[in-house]
Amino acid sequence: MSVSIKDVAKEAGVSIATVSRVLNDIDVVNEETKKKVLDAIKKLGYRPNIVARSLKTQRTKTIGILIPDISSQIYPEIVRGAEDVANIYDYNVILCNSDLDIEKEKEYLKVLKEKMVDGVLYMSSSLDDEIVDLVNELDLKTVLVESKDKEGQLPSVTIDNAKATYDATKYLLDKGAKKIAFIGIKKDTNNAWSNRYIGYENALKDANISINEEHLYFDTLKTKTGHEGVLHILQSKDRPDAIVCASDEIAMGAVNALRENNISVPNDVSVIGFNNIYAASVFYPKLTTISQPVYDMGSIAMRMLIKLINQKTIEEGHYVLDHQLIVRDSCK
Template identity: 45%
Template sequence: MNKTIYDVAREAGVSMATVSRVLNGTAVVKEETKAKVQAAIEKLGYRPNAVARGLASKRTKTIGVILPDVSDLFHAEVLRGIEDIAMMYHYHIILTSSDAREDREIDLIGTMWEKQVDGLVFISERITKEIVRTFEQAQLPVVLCATDDPEGRIPSVAIDNESAAYDATRFFLDQGIANIAFFGGPTTHRVTMERRHGYERALQEAGQSVQESLILHAPDMKYEGAHSVAAEFLRQGHHAAAVVAASDEIALGYLNAVRDRGGNSPQDVLLLGFDNTRLSTIVRPELTTVAQPTYDLGAVSVRLLTKLLNEEPIDDYTVRLPHSIIERTSTKRG
């Protein structure tokens, strides 16, 4: 039979309230008493029930994490930061993938509420009114990670995506390069559109017109869809001297579409990706990319959430982390 807090209290010769204080750290307990309780726990093999403890303390020491795709390299690196800082602050995480579907995101928020998580780290391609309404109904502390709330109602940690794409486009413009294409994900993807706006702003400030024929949108941020769209773009006779891509996978989709036609980079096109995932150094040529501090995005999101949970002072509910451009061989000719 499973041992209970009563069994531990009887074995240690203390009250159940004392065992609870030791388990939850809610009050100062003499070291001698604490040692007795810990010894009883080890002897009996007692495993505290997180939900039962949560009913008493109103905390389960769990954080829910909802992200679009756990297999995605960008999200995997963000998750490392989430896990490390959650562990540091003695929280467990419950991880789920939404497949970037709003209906599934809404269901998962409800599931997290049922599991009595203390708070949520939420990564999504867009924050809709329905998502915000669901957060409000669940009454859970939430921090958006690598995601923006367009109205700034929800605490968030991200980079300035528009400025990052602006800098990426300026990277080519400052070299005197024209005929620069933008290759993003779907137009419903908020991050894609922020990056597109940065691209357009850079062109306009440089006195260059925005050509719709040089703006491509893949069905998602993945390689396969990007490769298909790029192949059709090239088949129709279009040509870009340089491409600012909204993810490393999209950049590689364009690269291989060029290779399929006998071309290569940087000889035939200069390529600049986004996110600085492992793909950017595995591929040849190595990919110039906008580096997001992916680990820090996850780490800072959890730290902000723990501040909310513990009612600690917070200087800024909207955190913007720095980005940089890492130049590699995909943009170096000669």
């Protein structure tokens, strides 16, 4: 037999209204009474009717998390950071994977609105105007993770992706590399990943080194891109002495392709990755890479979103967290 709110009130010796105030975390209930109600809820195993409660409070205590690629090793760690904070504040999470498909992203945003989520953590493969317009049209409280929209309308948690690849490229230059290739995402794509090319471009410009178009390859962040990118770049008459990769997966694909062509890493070509996923530390050679604080990105973003939901002031609208160059064995 199901337990009702009336049963909880009777067990705790309080009114139904008092139980409702405790369930909705309304501050007027004193701590002693609140404890009685919570003890009764635990003893009876009462679970509130979320649908009925949400119709009354306009809250579902549910947050949507939209990620672009569940197979990438960085997103589970971001989600873990977000979910740990959500659990502290008794929010449930709905996880959506868009498969790097903008149409799927738009559909998921509409579904999350229909599910009456209180807010959304949004990691996107594209932050085109149509996505930002849709978020505003649906009136979804949203915090961006990893990316920032062009106008800075939506709160965000990121690192400085351009500065990160600038630092990576400069590290290679300081080590004596002169012909540095890049494998990643085109700079005119509207997401964080495209900024990684901009950092590479700026570092070469500051070193008065011209970019060799034959040393560039753009596609996805997957391992396959690294492998295909190296095969493309090796067709150039002037072989590079280093490669900056926009992800660790790309870097691993690149190393494998170089190895297949009897090119030693790092003796012949240095390779540097991005993200510092776990595999980067056990791959051979262990990858030099850029680390971003992915767990912190998720946890900070969730705290921001919960403040937004509860109409509290956000101290900082756009958090830019620190990145770090992790030096290992893949660079000469």
